[in-house]
Amino acid sequence: xxxxxxxxxxxxxxxxxxxxxxxxxxxxxxxxxxxxxxxxxxxxxxxxxxxxxxxxxxxxxxxxxxxxxxxxxxxxxxxxxxxxxxxxxxxxxxxxxxxxxxxxxxxxxxxxxxxxxxxxxxxxxxxxxxxxxxxxxxxxxxxxxxxxxxxxxxxxxxxxxxxxxxxxxxxxxxxxxxxxxxxxxxxxxxxxxxxxxxxxxxxxxxxxxxxxxxxxxxxxxxxxxxxxxxxxxxxxxxxxxxxxxxxxxxxxxxxxxxxxxxxxxxxxxxxxxxxxxxxxxxxxxxxxxxxxxxxxxxxxxxxxxxxxxxxxxxxxxxxxxxxxxxxxxxxxxxxxxx
Amino acid sequence: xxxxxxxxxxxxxxxxxxxxxxxxxxxxxxxxxxxxxxxxxxxxxxxxxxxxxxxxxxxxxxxxxxxxxxxxxxxxxxxxxxxxxxxxxxxxxxxxxxxxxxxxxxxxxxxxxxxxxxxxxxxxxxxxxxxxxxxxxxxxxxxxxxxxxxxxxxxxxxxxxxxxxxxxxxxxxxxxxxxxxxxxxxxxxxxxxxxxxxxxxxxxxxxxxxxxxxxxxxxxxxxxxxxxxxxxxxxxxxxxxxxxxxxxxxxxxxxxxxxxxxxxxxxxxxxxxxxxxxxxxxxxxxxxxxxxxxxxxxxxxxxxxxxxxxxxxxxxxxxxxxxxxxxxxxxxxxxxxx
Numbered sequence: 122x123x124x125x126x127x128x129x130x131x132x133x134x135x136x137x138x139x140x141x142x143x144x145x146x147x148x149x150x151x152x153x154x155x156x157x158x159x160x161x162x163x164x165x166x167x168x169x170x171x172x173x174x175x176x177x178x179x180x181x182x183x184x185x186x187x188x189x190x191x192x193x194x195x196x197x198x199x200x201x202x203x204x205x206x207x208x209x210x211x212x213x214x215x216x217x218x219x220x221x222x223x224x225x226x227x228x229x230x231x232x233x234x235x236x237x238x239x240x241x242x243x244x245x246x247x248x249x250x251x252x253x254x255x256x257x258x259x260x261x262x263x264x265x266x267x268x269x270x271x272x273x274x275x276x277x278x279x280x281x282x283x284x285x286x287x288x289x290x291x292x293x294x295x296x297x298x299x300x301x302x303x304x305x306x307x308x309x310x311x312x313x314x315x316x317x318x319x320x321x322x323x324x325x326x327x328x329x330x331x332x333x334x335x336x337x338x339x340x341x342x343x344x345x346x347x348x349x350x351x352x353x354x355x356x357x358x359x360x361x362x363x364x365x366x367x368x369x370x371x372x373x374x375x376x377x378x379x380x381x382x383x384x385x386x387x388x389x390x391x392x393x394x395x396x397x398x399x400x401x402x403x404x405x406x407x408x409x410x411x412x413x414x415x416x417x418x419x420x421x422x423x424x425x426x427x428x429x430x431x432x433x434x435x436x437x438x439x440x441x442x443x444x445x446x447x448x449x450x451x452x453x454x455x456x457x458x459x
Numbered sequence: 460x461x462x463x464x465x466x467x468x469x470x471x472x473x474x475x476x477x478x479x480x481x482x483x484x485x486x487x488x489x490x491x492x493x494x495x496x497x498x499x500x501x502x503x504x505x506x507x508x509x510x511x512x513x514x515x516x517x518x519x520x521x522x523x524x525x526x527x528x529x530x531x532x533x534x535x536x537x538x539x540x541x542x543x544x545x546x547x548x549x550x551x552x553x554x555x556x557x558x559x560x561x562x563x564x565x566x567x568x569x570x571x572x573x574x575x576x577x578x579x580x581x582x583x584x585x586x587x588x589x590x591x592x593x594x595x596x597x598x599x600x601x602x603x604x605x606x607x608x609x610x611x612x613x614x615x616x617x618x619x620x621x622x623x624x625x626x627x628x629x630x631x632x633x634x635x636x637x638x639x640x641x642x643x644x645x646x647x648x649x650x651x652x653x654x655x656x657x658x659x660x661x662x663x664x665x666x667x668x669x670x671x672x673x674x675x676x677x678x679x680x681x682x683x684x685x686x687x688x689x690x691x692x693x694x695x696x697x698x699x700x701x702x703x704x705x706x707x708x709x710x711x712x713x714x715x716x717x718x719x720x721x722x723x724x725x726x727x728x729x730x731x732x733x734x735x736x737x738x739x740x741x742x743x744x745x746x747x748x749x750x751x752x753x754x755x756x757x758x759x760x761x762x763x764x765x766x767x768x769x770x771x772x773x774x775x776x777x778x779x780x781x782x783x784x785x786x787x788x789x790x791x792x793x794x795x796x797x
Contacts, residue, residue, distance in 0.1 A: 146502075148609060151691060153536040153675060154506040156607050159497040164484075168492040169597060171550040171584045198491040212509040212595045246509045252590015257550045259507060259597040269494050271486060337491060353489060 132221055133247050136228030137211075140235045140242035144208070147243040155243035157208065163263040166204035170195050174253035178317075179297065184223050185230030186317045187256070192234045193319045194340065195260035197392040200326030201338040203270040204262030208243045209235070212257045214250035238323060268330050270396070275335030275354035279397035279423040282333075282406065284322050284415050286368040287343050289315035291388020292381065303377045308370035315368075319392035325415050329396060332405060335423075336396035342387035344431050344443050346395055352429030354397075359432045360421030362386070362441055386433060386443055397423050470559055471585050474566030475549075478573045478580035482546070485581040493581035495546065501601040504542035508533050512591035516655075517635065522561050523568030524655045525594070530572045531657045532678065533598035535730040538664030539676040541608040542600030546581045547573070550595045552588035576661060606668050608734070613673030613692035617735035617761040620671075620744065622660050622753050624706040625681050627653035629726020630719065641715045646708035653706075657730035663753050667734060670743060673761075674734035680725035682769050682781050684733055690767030692735075697770045698759030700724070700779055724771060724781055735761050 134150070141147035146156040157165075172194070174180045178187050196206045211231070215224075235242060240260075293316030295301040296309045304312075321338075329336060335354050339346045343365070351358050362382060367375065375381050398406065403419065410417040421434075433441040472488070479485035484494040495503075510532070512518045516525050534544045549569070553562075573580060578598075631654030633639040634647045642650075659676075667674060673692050677684045681703070689696050700720060705713065713719050736744065741757065748755040759772075771779045 148611070152610050154504050154540050154542070154607075156540075156602070157503040157505060158604060159499050159501055159503070161497050161499045163497055165495040165497070165503065166492050167495060167546075167548060167582060167597075167599070169548045169550050169583050169595075171552055171586045171595065173552055173586055173588045173590070175589060176587055202492050202494075204492070208505075210505060210507045210597060212507050214509055214511055214593050244505060245507050246595070248509045248511055249514055250511045250590060250593060251513060252511070252588060252593065255552050255588060255590070255593045257507075257509065257584070257595040259505075259548060261505070264494070266496060269492075272490050273486070 129215065129219060129221065129224060130247055132224055136224065137242060140232055144241035144243060147241060150242070150244060160263060162266055164266050164269055166199055166202045166262040166264050166269055167259065168195055168198040169257065169259045170198070171255065171257040173255050180253065182317060184226035185233065188227045188230030189234045189318055191256050191258050192231070193321045193392065195258045196238060196323055197319060197321035197338040197340065199260055199262035200322045201270065201336050201394055202262070202264060203268065203326050203330040203336070204264040205327055206238055206240050206260060206262045206323060208241055208261040210243060210259040211245040214248045214255040216254055217249055219254070265330065270329060270333055270336035272335055272337045272350045272353035275350055275356055275397040275423045276399070277356055277423060277425050278400070279334055280400055280403065280419045281347065281358055281360055281421040281423060282396050282398060282417055282419055283339065283343070283366065284325055284394040284417055286366045286371060286416065287339065287391050287393060288371045288385030288388060289368050290319065290390025290392070291384040292371055292374050293317070294390065295384065301374055304370065304373050308373055311368065311370045316390055319390070321392055322394045322415060324413055325394055328409055328413070332398050332402045333396035334398060336394060339391040339393045339395050340389055342389040343391065343395070344386045344433065348429045348431045350395065351423065351431060354423070355428050356423050357426030357428065357430040358421055358423050359434060361434045363436045364418065364420045366416055366418040467553065467557060467559065467562060468585055470562055474562065475580060478570055482579035482581060485579060488580070488582060498601060500604055502604050502607055504537055504540045504600040504602050504607055505597065506533055506536040507595065507597045508536070509593065509595040511593050518591065520655060522564040523571065526565045526568030527572045527656055529594050529596050530569070531659045531730065533596045534576060534661055535657060535659035535676040535678065537598055537600035538660045539608065539674050539732055540600070540602060541606065541664050541668040541674070542602040543665055544576055544578050544598060544600045544661060546579055546599040548581060548597040549583035552586045552593040554592055555587055557592070603668065608667060608671055608674035610673055610675045610688045610691035613688055613694055613735040613761045614737070615694055615761060615763050617672050618738055618741065618757045619685065619696055619698055619759045619761060620734050620736060620755055620757055621677065621681070621704060622663055622732040622755055624704045624709060624754065625677065625729050625731060626709045626723030626726060627706050628657070628728025628730070629722040630709055630712050631655070632728065633722065639712055642708065642711050646711050649706065649708045654728055657728070659730055660732045660753065662751050663732060666747055666751070670736050670740045671734035672736060674732060677729040677731045677733050678727055680727040681729065681733070682724045682771065686767045686769045688733065689761065689769060692761070693766050694761050695764030695766065695768040696759055696761050697772060699772045701774045702756065702758045704754055704756040
């Protein structure tokens with residue numbers, strides 16, 4: 122039962138207030154709550170994710186990137202629902218020795234992404250902790266009423282699609298830890314950058330409303346998350362390892378060490394969109410891909426079968442055994458660093 | 460970077476899912492986000508508060524009471540806005556040694572208050588932490604569009620009102636720590652109960668929409684919070700110590716030790732409503748008080764003066780010097796245990 126750190130809390134108030142300036146309902150972050158007017162014709166989409174230093178990010182990661190990753194992880198969940206991001210609420214439990222420089226860098230990261238994504242900080246809380254830095258973000262978005270995408274919408278026969286490239290986040294964490302040798306420095310930096318700063322598919326998500334059946338983002342690992350989607354939809358899936366889109370950096374790493382395929386399949390931290398759509402949607406999706414400049418790749422198919430089971434087929438046509446994480450969630454988000 | 464605790468996370472999913480069963484938009488807590496339909500004519504009111512073990516509650520407090528206090532602290536913020544509570548999102552960072560019994564008791568506390576207040580858990584996150592139990596709740600309520608109460612609405616000449624009794628929470632914490640001697644065991648239990656389980660004024664808040672000018676809840680201490688309200692309103696206030704409503708238990712404690720008045724004035728954890736209203740509202744407020752069975756007491760007046768300054772007048776007519784906390788917040792909530 123100890124007091125806070127008044128100077129730091131004053132600085133935080135100073136750093137955060139401008140992030141609310143564009144939205145009057147935030148009351149300048151100087152009240153205990155925010156007011157958001159109803160928008161007829163839209164549903165609010167609400168998501169919440171926490172990150173703990175030493176669990177979800179490295180304690181000495183650059184503070185601006187920690188802030189931006191926190192935002193982006195949540196925006197990725199909104200994108201997977203087909204929602205546009207609108208508002209953030211941030212609760213931060215800061216260790217007592219958090220420094221002013223650290224806070225300024227953290228605030229700058231928040232500011233950058235608030236600007237990048239055209240969103241507003243509308244509230245939150247700041248507390249002291251004797252433990253590690255613990256950050257919780259609630260993100261609110263909006264989607265046309267009744268049209269939001271869900272995990273549970275997949276249909277038998279649907280093609281399984283992923284955006285961007287898969288495996289970079291997991292390989293990036295290995296690179297940061299010095300466990301990825303042999304690839305070029307540039308590739309190593311690309312991969313670690315993908316771990317530290319995801320690029321949530323905020324433009325793509327809302328464009329999938331008429332196309333995708335089941336959808337979610339890949340945060341826990343492709344196979345686990347496809348398993349979640351299948352389980353929610355009462356179906357199974359079969360994907361082909363050779364069709365999983367890899368970045369040049371990831372491809373180079375796998376060429377040197379085939380066993381890294383396990384990290385690609387189950388490693389997580391991709392923050393790409395995973396969705397299913399009927400075969401007829403393929404052409405429209407190809408158009409959308411070139412329009413947005415976001416790769417969209419069909420990697421397999423949803424089918425009847427053991428609910429939630431994901432079968433991965435190798436280049437030789439044989440099944441690749443994958444240890445598939447169990448369902449360890451409530452309300453989504455990842456509860457562990459990898 | 461360590462994994463979670465699968466068994467515990469499975470149990471949590473089991474315990475939490477029923478709390479979402481009454482609201483289809485929660486998607487059974489089995490997706491990454493919740494959908495909330497717009498309600499034309501209403502604003503959504505959003506608030507967020509964190510509590511850290513050892514900072515905001517005692518680590519060995521009963522888990523059901525920790526859960527209920529977390530909910531109630533947030534509902535108190537909604538009540539202060541005149542809002543009805545509707546939805547909760549909970550993010551919990553659990554230490555790895557959290558036991559199944561502890562989790563069951565915690566879940567039972569959540570369930571009890573979800574039922575009591577007629578609200579739904581619609582999402583959140585569960586993570587592991589090497590640090591202390593850290594809980595963050597986002598509460599969403601609704602209020603008639605454009606009518607929500609704010610700190611900033613106070614007008615010069617308004618009467619300052621408080622609900623219930625003030626000081627019980629702070630004295631309760633002293634009682635729990637064995638620092639309050641001489642009062643009866645029953646009084647000690649009453650006070651510690653008030654610390655451990657606040658009673659947010661959820662019925663009163665929405666009834667103040669036509670009556671109150673400025674409003675907030677008392678969480679950091681009467682004088683500090685009245686200072687916040689005055690600062691937001693560009694005014695000062697003068698209150699009379701003798702008019703501050705005390706419970707019989709608090710009155711007994713003060714009779715034995717007059718110095719405890721400082722705790723009453725600045726101790727916090729009251730979760731009563733503090734609001735200002737024109738003198739003409741007094742009669743209506745008296746009626747409302749008897750209708751709801753909630754004491755409402757005028758304790759002073761808002762007036763022009765040093766912005767944010769609160770003057771406390773003693774029974775002898777002289778000013779009581781009070782060390783008034785500075786503004787250490789962003790977005791409300793308390794950042795320290797007392």
